[in-house]
Amino acid sequence: MIELISTQQCIACDKCILVCPTNVFDRGADGLPVISRQSDCQTCFQCEANCPADALFVAPHTHPLPEASFAHDEEHLRRTGLLGSYRRDIGWGKGRTPGAALAVGPALSPSGPPLIS
Amino acid sequence: MTLELTTDVLVVGGGPAATWAALKAAEEGASVVLADKGYCGTSGATASVGTGVWYVPPEPDAREAAMASREALGGYLADRRWMARVLDETYERINELADAKYPFPAGPDGTSLRTGLQGPEYMRRQRIRVRRAGVTILDHSPVTELLTSFDGAVAGAAGHQRQADRPFRVRAGAVVLATGGCAFLSKAFGCNVNTGDGALFAAEAGAELSGMEFSNSYGIAPEHTSVTKTAFYNYATFYRADGSVLEGAGSQRGRSVIARTLLSEKVFCKIDLADEAAQKAMRLAQPNFFLTFDRLGVNPFTDPFAVTLLAEGTVRGTGGIRIVDDGCATTVPGLYAAGDAATRELICGGFTGGGSHNAAWAISSGSWSGRAAARFARSIGRGTRRVQAVGGAGLRPAGKVADVDVAEVVRTVQAEVLPYDKNYLRHGDVLRDALGVLDGVWESLRSLESVGTASVTARQAAAMVAHARWMYTSALVRNESRGMAKRLDHPELDPLQHHRITSGGLDRVWARPEVVAA
Numbered sequence: 130m131i132e133l134i135s136t137q138q139c140i141a142c143d144k145c146i147l148v149c150p151t152n153v154f155d156r157g158a159d160g161l162p163v164i165s166r167q168s169d170c171q172t173c174f175q176c177e178a179n180c181p182a183d184a185l186f187v188a189p190h191t192h193p194l195p196e197a198s199f200a201h202d203e204e205h206l207r208r209t210g211l212l213g214s215y216r217r218d219i220g221w222g223k224g225r226t227p228g229a230a231l232a233v234g235p236a237l238s239p240s241g242p243p244l245i246s
Numbered sequence: 247m248t249l250e251l252t253t254d255v256l257v258v259g260g261g262p263a264a265t266w267a268a269l270k271a272a273e274e275g276a277s278v279v280l281a282d283k284g285y286c287g288t289s290g291a292t293a294s295v296g297t298g299v300w301y302v303p304p305e306p307d308a309r310e311a312a313m314a315s316r317e318a319l320g321g322y323l324a325d326r327r328w329m330a331r332v333l334d335e336t337y338e339r340i341n342e343l344a345d346a347k348y349p350f351p352a353g354p355d356g357t358s359l360r361t362g363l364q365g366p367e368y369m370r371r372q373r374i375r376v377r378r379a380g381v382t383i384l385d386h387s388p389v390t391e392l393l394t395s396f397d398g399a400v401a402g403a404a405g406h407q408r409q410a411d412r413p414f415r416v417r418a419g420a421v422v423l424a425t426g427g428c429a430f431l432s433k434a435f436g437c438n439v440n441t442g443d444g445a446l447f448a449a450e451a452g453a454e455l456s457g458m459e460f461s462n463s464y465g466i467a468p469e470h471t472s473v474t475k476t477a478f479y480n481y482a483t484f485y486r487a488d489g490s491v492l493e494g495a496g497s498q499r500g501r502s503v504i505a506r507t508l509l510s511e512k513v514f515c516k517i518d519l520a521d522e523a524a525q526k527a528m529r530l531a532q533p534n535f536f537l538t539f540d541r542l543g544v545n546p547f548t549d550p551f552a553v554t555l556l557a558e559g560t561v562r563g564t565g566g567i568r569i570v571d572d573g574c575a576t577t578v579p580g581l582y583a584a585g586d587a588a589t590r591e592l593i594c595g596g597f598t599g600g601g602s603h604n605a606a607w608a609i610s611s612g613s614w615s616g617r618a619a620a621r622f623a624r625s626i627g628r629g630t631r632r633v634q635a636v637g638g639a640g641l642r643p644a645g646k647v648a649d650v651d652v653a654e655v656v657r658t659v660q661a662e663v664l665p666y667d668k669n670y671l672r673h674g675d676v677l678r679d680a681l682g683v684l685d686g687v688w689e690s691l692r693s694l695e696s697v698g699t700a701s702v703t704a705r706q707a708a709a710m711v712a713h714a715r716w717m718y719t720s721a722l723v724r725n726e727s728r729g730m731a732k733r734l735d736h737p738e739l740d741p742l743q744h745h746r747i748t749s750g751g752l753d754r755v756w757a758r759p760e761v762v763a764a
Binding site: 146147148149152169173174188214215219227230231232234245246 | 349439473524534537
């Protein structure tokens with residue numbers, strides 16, 4: 130689930146509010162997004178993929194994590210490279226090659242074609 | 247203030263089928279409105295998951311092999327003519343995507359590989375293409391009901407815009423339902439917008455369903471997480487807690503062994519059959535598969551991790567709204583169905599692993615329904631028809647009005663369709679008990695009145711209950727095991743039941759055998 134919005138990195142572009150398929154965010158009084166309906170989050174990582182500022186972190190868990198969790202430790206997420214890692218891996222963002230262009234996986238059978246998705 | 251729009255074609259949904267429908271309707275010269283519950287570009291199973299595509303070059307041997315490969319798995323309910331036309335259409339449309347600059351990767355010999363699509367990339371581009379085609383996109387605009395004209399033809403839809411918090415109504419010459427399948431809010435990857443809404447709307451307008459017994463697909467995911475991408479589990483071994491191998495368990499064959507074992511103990515997994523080269527390539531092919539592991543700090547190739555099975559219902563099942571012609575019309579004039587909202591039995595019978603065939607079906611049925619809807623809209627002209635809204639359960643009470651706890655309704659339906667020992671490992675006695683509960687919940691929803699944002703959740707709940715009742719009613723008519731519709735009390739395939747099962751009805755649900763055209 131969405132667990133972190135970095136107020137330090139957020140540029141208040143409203144993109145996450147717009148793209149979240151299950152309408153989890155609202156715009157807060159200060160203009161930054163707030164997580165209003167976390168229980169509706171389906172852990173699809175789309176907000177993170179679409180955040181141009183790498184300001185969001187979605188934990189893989191489908192239930193909320195406690196306050197002391199790594200998912201709320203912004204410094205830890207930055208240090209380990211987890212913040213913004215999905216965007217990096219799919220090659221979204223300026224100067225990156227779209228991951229789709231490089232997506233040549235293994236074949237599922239000896240004579241089969243390589244998996245590309 | 248209600249947002250009022252008039253258009254030739256209204257497309258409901260925002261995934262692959264919806265975007266292809268919108269593109270092809272616009273190419274036919276129709277004005278098009280696309281209304282998505284979430285955001286067109288991120289909504290639905292494909293956008294988050296990505297997908298293989300049943301893309302086969304037009305070489306007779308390759309096409310023959312492709313068609314033959316799944317016939318037995320599907321219980322011989324697919325139709326060769328439909329398979330052939332889906333292969334033709336999909337081949338053309340995927341090549342169209344390549345012309346539109348989708349960055350397909352190149353193989354070792356430099357050839358463009360076109361048998362799969364990265365979800366976020368594919369759907370981001372589809373959104374751009376739809377906008378460029380002049381389609382009006384309504385995001386965060388869940389439809390809650392259809393509008394029909396005096397003669398029973400579908401003439402638009404109404405709903406409630408969640409972020410703008412205002413009602414909207416779109417009058418249309420024709421409507422394409424591309425709302426996806428139903429995964430019962432199981433949190434399977436990207437599937438929580440897929441609550442079967444389109445099937446409910448269609449049934450309320452008088453349409454029928456087909457193959458609803460093929461609705462018990464379950465995807466593997468690491469425990470307490472969402473990513474139900476299963477291809478790489480072909481490289482996995484499944485274990486018990488004590489480290490012994492769980493015999494017979496597997497991803498393609500043997501998923502029911504996992505389900506049965508999970509009823510009483512945890513099941514663990516290691517993707518330990520992939521060599522180093524395969525491991526590296528996996529990361530390129532499916533970066534989203536590794537999101538979970540990297541964030542949990544688990545090395546899936548060496549560390550055992552607990553797995554679960556998440557219900558994907560008719561998203562990776564094959565049942566849906568019944569199609570009656572080559573343009574994907576339903577039995578109701580002006581109403582078309584595409585993608586996972588429609589039955590996929592025509593090309594895969596009673597089984598699909600998702601992806602591949604479903605993706606090809608979304609592309610093809612989307613394109614056909616868009617074109618057909620545009621032609622239908624043109625044929626009836628632009629005159630203003632008197633319309634009525636036909637939404638029932640959860641919206642407009644049938645008699646006395648009562649308070650209904652919608653969250654409780656959802657929990658109740660989930661308790662009947664998510665458990666492995668009810669929906670996956672099906673038994674007639676259990677299905678009959680479940681139907682008793684579901685009928686009761688439906689009854690209560692008939693007394694619920696809702697408006698605004700509350701109507702969206704109420705209608706989702708109604709759609710899930712309706713879906714579950716068609717599923718189990720159909721499953722009880724199929725007294726055998728065929729495709730994914732297996733019955734513990736009828737474990738063998740019965741050659742005499744080589745038919746499809748049509749279903750429908752709301753207050754009174756029915757299902758009956760339908761002979762498969764030779």
